[in-house]
Amino acid sequence: MxxxxxxxxxxxxxxxxxxxxxxxxxxxxxxxxxxxxxxxxxxxxxxxxxxxxxxxxxxxxxxxxxxxxxxxxxxxxxxxxxxxxxxxxxxxxxxxxxxxxxxxxxxxxxxxxxxxxxxxxxxxxxxxxxxxxxxxxxxxARNLGRVIAVMGAKGGVGASTVAHNVSWAIARHLDASTVIVDLDIAYGTAGLNFNQDPPQGIAEAVFAPERLDSNLLDRLLSRCSDNLALLAAPAVLDRTVDLDEDALEQLLDLLRASVPCIVLDVPHQWSSWVRRTLLSADEIVVVAEPELASLRNAKNLVDLSRATRPNDAVARLVLNQVGMPKRPEIAAGEFAKALGVEVLCAIPFDAQLFGTAANNGQMIAEVQAGGKASEAFTQIASALTGRGEAKRSRRSLLEPIVAKLKRRKAS
The missing domain is CATH 3.40.50.2300 (Response regulator)
Structure with missing residues (x-):
């Protein structure tokens, strides 16, 4: 689709x-x-x-x-x-x-x-x-895939969790074929979060580009569901990740030609290939916590996207882990005002929910469907893909009918 x-x-x-x-x-x-x-x-x-x-x-x-x-x-x-x-x-x-x-x-x-x-x-x-x-x-071939790059304003803000859950929402609720590309080759968590342990993945695509074609790419993808595939990171330290600036061009060209939606889980580092990959995406999502270091770094990223991409939408801002107990926080309105952008979504802090999902290799909606966090990821997915409304599930379509029957029975 x-x-x-x-x-x-x-x-x-x-x-x-x-x-x-x-x-x-x-x-x-x-x-x-x-x-x-x-x-x-x-x-x-x-x-x-x-x-x-x-x-x-x-x-x-x-x-x-x-x-x-x-x-x-x-x-x-x-x-x-x-x-x-x-x-x-x-x-x-x-x-x-x-x-x-x-x-x-x-x-x-x-x-x-x-x-x-x-x-x-x-x-x-x-x-x-x-x-x-x-x-x-x-x-x-003009209906090219949309590339969405998700990056944290600093380490530990949950950018990977956002990237993975938004990808799941796009594939599940918007019914669009989606590929997650875990670019944190040394420490990536996409395989863990989707309970996958593929023998091959992103490393084979970027370290041997001369072998990469559509057939090899298809073999490297690990299927998470009918609509969702993963290009996983090996997460081992057998070699350093000193990539050329254009190391991902061939990979992204192949993905654009075959998949409607590509979500890049961009590691929190700054090198020529990260900068090139981030700024060449169709959509940029900056994930931040409501605190000062995130504010500074997010502003730098948003300002860079505004200056270097005058013909594109400015980077989107997602606030994560909002409402953490006993932590002083910068209000969402003040955060947005400092960056000159609106907050696309604020995801509430819930250590029990997110910890359970991470330890079980599940998505948030699989642990707690219909919760605030699950709805937040669907909202982000809808905004990034241009869909005003997510595809309603069969259960939600039946709910009004079921409620009506219950009222009749009660009367």
Whole structure:
């Protein structure tokens, strides 16, 4: 089942792109698009001069994978430039034209001449990114998986517990196929929390990327239920985890292409690969406790997401272990005000419930269905996936009927 939330624009592959603009506004939009996380792999260059400059540039130089041309000239001049450009264009080069006139006849003429897309200025950054992405994403693969990265503001705040229970809620209550990826390779707890001990998992995927393909990935996944699978961490100390910045790219590309929802359990550490993985996710969830160290670290993470992801929603905030006895706490309103975001959910402290679930290898809803904590995880799952309401269980659908029959019997 696909998730119906916000449209997901696929990241571009490792391509080269050159844009030839004629107005500052379109050049600024191009710059914003190039700076977006979805363009991390692309090598782009932006210059002024329009189609005439492109024709001159490629008389003796090879053409890139994509050429973006802005034109303010009349259609006849544009067509003549395109004809001249076609003489030096390499096979496979795609051309996008940005014009300032909404002309259907011109659009049809450009498409007949092999232009991939005609966009009308002014255009937004996401409009441009969408058009670029669709050049490389097959029509039957555009419903890409949503990547949700969950990270704790500090160690011990329960981010892994939140990640695992939210994943369970997405799979169970929202009926969406979900994969949990435990990225804490040395100390991950996903296997324990789901009472799984798979012989293989995330280590085989990241330490031998040359072997990774869809068939191997399917073998590495441990099935927790019909809709939920786990890419578990080995949780052994036989080697250090010094990954390259792009170590997870191939894995996430494969998961995006095959699973509607991917939840990343991100360890509380700060390295190039953690930063890259966190900031490239479709949704970021920061889990914090209502105390000062969490406030400081959560603010740093939220500010970073706001500064580096201008075309995405800001990181979400979940407060965990709220109401711990005898602990002075920062009020949720004050916490949210300091970060400039709303609290997505506040999960109440319940040592007995969470301890029992952890020791039994169960999810909170399996220990106490219908409790406040279970409802909190379903609420988080609904918000992150764009579902206003979770799928109601068969029991809840029958409850009004059962209650009505009881009233009749009593009367």
């Amino acid at each position: 696909d998730l119906p939330g916000e449209e997901i624009i696929a990241p571009l592959p490792r391509i080269t792109l050159q844009a030839f603009c004629e107005t500052p506004a379109v050049a600024a939009t191009m710059q914003a698009a190039v700076a977006d996380r979805r363009m991390d792999k692309a090598h782009a260059r932006i210059q002024m001069g329009g189609p005439a400059a492109a024709v001159e540039a490629y008389r003796t130089a090879p053409t890139p994978n994509i050429i973006v041309l802005e034109t303010v000239s009349d259609p006849a001049t544009l067509v003549s430039h395109l004809e001249a450009l076609s003489e030096s264009c390499d096979a496979g080069t795609k051309v996008i034209v940005v014009g300032h006139v909404n002309d259907v006849q011109l659009y049809r003429d450009l498409i007949r001449r092999g232009v991939s897309e005609y966009l009308i200025a002014p255009l937004g950054t996401l409009d441009l990114l969408r058009s670029l992405s669709e050049l490389y994403v097959a029509p039957d």
